[in-house]
Amino acid sequence: MSATNSHVIILVGAGPAGMAVASSLAKAGHEVIILNRDIKFGGLAEYGIFPAKLKLRGGLKKQYWDMLEQPNVHYFGNVSIGKGKDLTVEDVRALGASAVVFAIGAQGTKAIGVEGDSAMGVFHAKDVVYHFNRLPGFGDRPFEMGKHVGIIGAGDVMVDIAHWLIRYKKVERVTAIVRRGPAERKYNPKEIRAVCANMDLEGITQEVARIKDRLAAVGQNAEEVLNGLINEFTKCEPKISDTKMGFKFLASPKRILVDANNRVRGLEMEDNKLEPKGDDTAAVGLKQYYEFPCDAVVFAVGDKVDETVGLPYKSGMFVTNPNKTNNDPDDALFQAYDETTGKIVDGVFLAGWARKASEGLVGIAKRDGDWCAEVVNRYLSTTASGTHSSAKVVLDKLASILKAHKSHPVDVKGLRVLESIEKCHHGATDCIGEFKYSSNQEMIRLIEQGKA
Numbered sequence: 076m077s078a079t080n081s082h083v084i085i086l087v088g089a090g091p092a093g094m095a096v097a098s099s100l101a102k103a104g105h106e107v108i109i110l111n112r113d114i115k116f117g118g119l120a121e122y123g124i125f126p127a128k129l130k131l132r133g134g135l136k137k138q139y140w141d142m143l144e145q146p147n148v149h150y151f152g153n154v155s156i157g158k159g160k161d162l163t164v165e166d167v168r169a170l171g172a173s174a175v176v177f178a179i180g181a182q183g184t185k186a187i188g189v190e191g192d193s194a195m196g197v198f199h200a201k202d203v204v205y206h207f208n209r210l211p212g213f214g215d216r217p218f219e220m221g222k223h224v225g226i227i228g229a230g231d232v233m234v235d236i237a238h239w240l241i242r243y244k245k246v247e248r249v250t251a252i253v254r255r256g257p258a259e260r261k262y263n264p265k266e267i268r269a270v271c272a273n274m275d276l277e278g279i280t281q282e283v284a285r286i287k288d289r290l291a292a293v294g295q296n297a298e299e300v301l302n303g304l305i306n307e308f309t310k311c312e313p314k315i316s317d318t319k320m321g322f323k324f325l326a327s328p329k330r331i332l333v334d335a336n337n338r339v340r341g342l343e344m345e346d347n348k349l350e351p352k353g354d355d356t357a358a359v360g361l362k363q364y365y366e367f368p369c370d371a372v373v374f375a376v377g378d379k380v381d382e383t384v385g386l387p388y389k390s391g392m393f394v395t396n397p398n399k400t401n402n403d404p405d406d407a408l409f410q411a412y413d414e415t416t417g418k419i420v421d422g423v424f425l426a427g428w429a430r431k432a433s434e435g436l437v438g439i440a441k442r443d444g445d446w447c448a449e450v451v452n453r454y455l456s457t458t459a460s461g462t463h464s465s466a467k468v469v470l471d472k473l474a475s476i477l478k479a480h481k482s483h484p485v486d487v488k489g490l491r492v493l494e495s496i497e498k499c500h501h502g503a504t505d506c507i508g509e510f511k512y513s514s515n516q517e518m519i520r521l522i523e524q525g526k527a
């Protein structure tokens with residue numbers, strides 16, 4: 076692309092989706108300005124994916140460094156967008172870029188709305204994951220899990236939490252609490268290898284026997300279902316704790332039970348049955364309740380977007396254009412849309428988990444970013460670059476707002492300083508995977524010292 080067709084694009088959020096958008100648009104010759112809440116780039120690739128997955132994380136990190144070091148990419152870490160943050164959505168739009176892409180992930184937590192969910196010992200999976208990945212604000216907070224932890228959910232995030240509880244916290248017992256049955260488990264069989272050496276096979280066999288009539292009612296054979304479940308417990312990572320892991324199937328928590336100090340002592344659970352629903356099944360409550368004792372509960376039931384950011388929002392999602400286009404990928408899916416005016420928010424796009432919360436692995440988020448970049452490029456091709464500000468003007472305006480707000484943006488040079496300091500600590504830490512400072516203040520102090 077020639078320089079005359081080059082535009083300035085602001086990309087908010089440097090996770091896998093945002094980095095894919097930035098990479099495509101930078102390759103197309105545009106100037107890309109990245110604003111990211113965290114000092115470090117990577118999003119959940121840095122602060123979500125299990126820290127011990129060093130190969131996956133290392134590969135992504137390398138790709139991201141290469142992209143950020145392009146001369147037409149300008150990175151500003153430690154810059155949050157939202158009401159009362161470093162800049163509002165309106166501030167960002169007023170900077171004069173040709174387009175703004177929000178790839179800010181799904182930062183809200185989905186709750187299933189049970190009584191008592193503010194008790195001590197109730198956690199949301201993302202907070203726990205941020206804790207063991209040492210995201211500033213979470214790394215140093217105590218996460219008291221007690222002896223027996225119930226994790227609500229049956230997906231990969233449930234397995235990651237169990238992994239941490241079994242191999243690092245070494246609690247006594249972990250129970251995955253699953254609304255439907257073993258056949259409807261959602262985790263990837265490869266992921267279960269991290270914890271399968273600790274499976275309580277006797278307990279799991281009894282649990283499946285307990286629900287066998289309800290499985291039979293939807294044509295599921297308990298023995299086959301049990302074999303399907305436990306036959307995946309192969310290539311298990313060697314056992315390093317005595318934790319026992321089990322499952323509670325066809326169970327929906329209805330209420331958190333607490334002691335006199337408002338600390339979790341268990342769950343009131345409702346038994347479910349399965350009903351056919353198309354090719355799938357649905358869980359239906361039987362109004363039969365029982366107590367399930369545990370010391371902590373982790374909700375691993377998915378995420379929703381952060382409604383406080385200031386983008387059009389409805390029912391856990393940012394609103395996108397409901398009017399399909401004939402393009403492939405469909406532009407409408409990525410265009411922010413204001414239902415009060417019935418119009419597209421001109422030049423504002425969404426990508427990744429900000430568009431579809433909890434949707435898939437890094438590869439899916441990257442593909443979403445690639446598609447979004449195609450849509451943005453199509454939009455830019457209808458806009459003369461001269462009608463918007465140059466990169467210098469946008470960057471100058473941004474710098475003056477950040478200065479006025481006493482913000483502390485961190486650039487790529489600063490990130491390199493931080494990286495080299497953190498690498499020096501290799502091995503000198505009890506955190507999993509690699510050493511990370513867990514407060515923004517400390518990181519900024521060290522970067523400033525290192526740059527001086």
Ligand SMILES: Cc1cc2nc3c(=O)[nH]c(=O)nc-3n(C[C@H](O)[C@H](O)[C@H](O)COP(=O)(O)OP(=O)(O)OC[C@H]3O[C@@H](n4cnc5c(N)ncnc54)[C@H](O)[C@@H]3O)c2cc1C
Nearest residue numbers: 088090091092112113118119156179180427428436437440
């Ligand atoms: C616990 C867990 C484990 C996972 N493990 C794996 C795995 O092993 N393998 C795999 O392939 N995938 C895994 N995934 C999925 C993967 O992490 C996601 O697919 C991917 O990170 C989504 O990318 P994203 O860019 O949409 O959002 P995110 O990764 O969430 O990135 C969002 C970015 O936006 C920034 N941001 C947020 N709010 C603001 C704001 N207001 N202003 C400015 N910036 C903001 C954040 O700082 C962050 O950098 C896991 C996910 C979770 C939750």
